[in-house]
Amino acid sequence: MAEDLFLGHRPMLLALAYRLLGQVTEAEDVVQDAWLRWSAADQGAVVNPAAFLTTVTTRLALDRLRSAAVRREVYIGPWLPEPLPTAADPAADPAADPAESLALRETASMGMLLLLDRLSPPERAVFVLREAFDLPYEEIAAILERTEDSCRQLLSRARRRVASERRVRPVTAxxxxxxxxxxxxxxxxxxxxxxxxxxxxxxxxxxxxxxxxxxxxxxxxxxxxxxxxxxxxxxxxxxxxxxxxxxxxxxxxxxxxxxxxxxxxxxxxxxxxxxxxxxxxxxxxxxxxxxxxxxxxxx
The missing domain is CATH 3.10.450.50 (Nuclear Transport Factor 2; Chain: A,)
Known part of the structure; x- marks a missing residue:
């Protein structure tokens, strides 16, 4: 039961971790660590499993993101995200939410990931949680252990920077x-x-x-x-x-x-x-x- 519940959330957790880290392998490691936290938790006391898993995954990814910033200092030449295999035409899925699909597609583009990489870790987290996954500010604040006003300010700064530095929006499909x-x-x-x-x-x-x-x-x-x-x-x-x-x-x-x-x-x-x-x-x-x-x- 616990494993089935986790597996049901795993695709979303991978999507979240990848947008926070820009690396498929690191995202997989984070989600594996989230599984270990979930399997060790008192699941009967978890009121909202989705919120629990999102919180754990975000915090684990942010820890890795801060460590990655140190490693980047010795990286030779430009850094790019790890390429992510995706569907040729996600909009062809009749069950998909068009608005959600567009937000998710844009935040996984190479150009957007590079823009997100220029944000501070808290700015990146708020931007991804709000723009890509449409989480309410109350939940984002709980995840980041900040006030809702602080999260709104972080998102405002992140949006301004992304808008000012974005060169092109990718074609729809x-x-x-x-x-x-x-x-x-x-x-x-x-x-x-x-x-x-x-x-x-x-x-x-x-x-x-x-x-x-x-x-x-x-x-x-x-x-x-x-x-x-x-x-x-x-x-x-x-x-x-x-x-x-x-x-x-x-x-x-x-x-x-x-x-x-x-x-x-x-x-x-x-x-x-x-x-x-x-x-x-x-x-x-x-x-x-x-x-x-x-x-x-x-x-």
């Missing part, structure tokens, strides 16, 4: 942007600079995460001209004749490149005008191991 990514791949493989430039927004940003374990840029690339030249050179030099598979990660179109020495995941942020605004290339092998073992979706 990854399937809408799939043709654009297919065209990008064809142009990159063919070294067609003109076509690549036309597919990229002028202010496109390319971020590559290797952490010193794979060849990767130490700084993001800005602008269509530089990005087009980069992609043409990289695909000619490193990815000629490789196995490339289209996929959906973080509710965005993506593809996986498999070479004899490594696996690479490209995730794309596309704007409503049909151009690529953001490219996230994850080369760090530590961030791709969960994909080979079919990790659970936290979308």
């Amino acid at each position: 990854p399937t809408d942007a799939r043709p654009l990514v297919e065209a990008f791949l064809a142009a990159a493989q063919g070294g067609d600079l003109g076509r690549l430039r036309s597919l990229l927004r002028e202010d496109v940003v390319v971020t590559t995460d290797g952490n010193g374990m794979a060849r990767a840029g130490r700084h993001p690339i800005h602008g269509a001209e530089k990005a087009a030249r980069l992609f043409a050179a990289v695909f000619e030099r490193f990815y000629a004749g490789t196995d490339i598979t289209f996929a959906t990660y973080n509710n965005a179109p993506a593809f996986v490149i498999r070479t004899p020495v490594r696996e690479v995941v490209y995730v794309f942020g596309c704007d409503a005008e049909g151009r690529i605004a953001e490219v996230y290339a994850v080369l760090n092998p530590d961030k791709l191991r969960h994909l080979s073992r079919g990790g659970p979706s936290a979308g």
Whole structure:
């Protein structure tokens, strides 16, 4: 009974932990720790199991988030979230709540996770709990052991910062942007600079995460001209004749490149005008191991 109840909440807990941490493996560890807390608790005295599990998961994730901030100080180059496998078109599920699905999809996007990473841990927690999961302020205050007014202020600051730094809202469904990514791949493989430039927004940003374990840029690339030249050179030099598979990660179109020495995941942020605004290339092998073992979706 206790295990069945926990398993019923597990997908939501994974989704919550991933949005707080940006790492699938860490989210899985947090939820496992939450199970241990739940199994050891006096469950007969727990009035609201969902609130109990949400509180435990949030607090465990925040502890890890504070520790991660220290580890980031020695990270080599840009840090990206671990790619999260998601459905190509979540809206196709007739049982899904459209409003809830949109909020959950947006807060799991690469771009949003990077914005959340710039918030303080309490700001991030309030933003995720309120915006993605629509928890009442009373419950959020209890989870964070703060007043409701304090939580409202944290959310207001977080919203302002996200709004001021957000570059683009992702298209509603990854399937809408799939043709654009297919065209990008064809142009990159063919070294067609003109076509690549036309597919990229002028202010496109390319971020590559290797952490010193794979060849990767130490700084993001800005602008269509530089990005087009980069992609043409990289695909000619490193990815000629490789196995490339289209996929959906973080509710965005993506593809996986498999070479004899490594696996690479490209995730794309596309704007409503049909151009690529953001490219996230994850080369760090530590961030791709969960994909080979079919990790659970936290979308």
